Amino acid sequence: MKVTLFTDGACKGNPGPGGWGAVLQWGTHEKRLCGGCAQTTNNRMELTAAIEGLRALTRPCEVELWTDSVYVKDGLTKWMPNWKANGWRTAAKKPVANQDLWQALDAEVERHQVNWHWIKGHAGHPGNELADQLANQGVEQCVKSC
Numbered sequence: 001m002k003v004t005l006f007t008d009g010a011c012k013g014n015p016g017p018g019g020w021g022a023v024l025q026w027g028t029h030e031k032r033l034c035g036g037c038a039q040t041t042n043n044r045m046e047l048t049a050a051i052e053g054l055r056a057l058t059r060p061c062e063v064e065l066w067t068d069s070v071y072v073k074d075g076l077t078k079w080m081p082n083w084k085a086n087g088w089r090t091a092a093k094k095p096v097a098n099q100d101l102w103q104a105l106d107a108e109v110e111r112h113q114v115n116w117h118w119i120k121g122h123a124g125h126p127g128n129e130l131a132d133q134l135a136n137q138g139v140e141q142c143v144k145s146c
Contacts, residue, residue, distance in 0.1 A: 001026055002062045005053045006119075006127035009045025009069065010135035012143075018045040019138025021131040022053030031056065034134040036142025045135065046072050047101040054108035062113045068121030068128055076105060077116050 004025045011018040018040035024031040033052055037045070046069035054063065067073055080102065083089065088096045088103075096102060119128050 001059070002064070003057060004127070005050075005063050005065045006131040007046070007049035007053050007065065007067050007069075007072075008121070008128065008131035008135045009042055009047070009049050010132070010139050011040060011042040011045055012139055015039055015041050017139050017143050018042065019135045019140070019142060020045045020049035020052060021134025021136075021138060022049050022056070023127055023130050023134065024053060024056060025127070026061075032130070032134055034138040034141070036138035036140075038142055043069075043071050044098055044101060045138075047098060047105055049131070049135065051101065051105050051108055054105075054112060054114070057112065060111050060113075062115075064115050064117065066117045066119045066125075066127060068119050070118060072105075073116050073118050075102060076109065080106065 006023040009020045017038055019034060019036040022033045033056060050065065050067060050072055083096050088099050090096055119125055121128060
């Protein structure tokens with residue numbers, strides 16, 4: 001099965017209350033997901049959106065994953081092999097920020113065939129705009145319940 005996944009994160013203050021959104025599309029079907037966290041960062045929410053979107057897939061799939069986060073795309077496609085080889089340390093020998101989420105994302109990616117794409121945020125692309133709306137909904141839900 002081939003799935004298109006749009007992800008986005010949002011944070012009101014950085015750190016501050018944050019949210020994530022994911023839109024999964026396959027055939028004529030669509031699934032929308034969102035959530036939030038009381039005290040987080042934008043990068044953590046961007047990572048969480050990708051993790052939760054992939055986690056929602058119940059069986060291995062070919063996934064076209066679209067993110068407006070260069071951090072997420074480059075982290076997984078360019079930096080992660082060196083982090084793993086260096087015991088989750090950066091080139092500067094410092095611990096990798098958000099290691100827990102990078103490892104969770106790595107585990108989810110292992111289950112699927114993921115093709116990573118960057119898309120300019122807030123540029124009017126329907127899938128990215130919907131993921132952004134869901135991320136902001138996640139922030140609002142979190143703020144109301146905290």
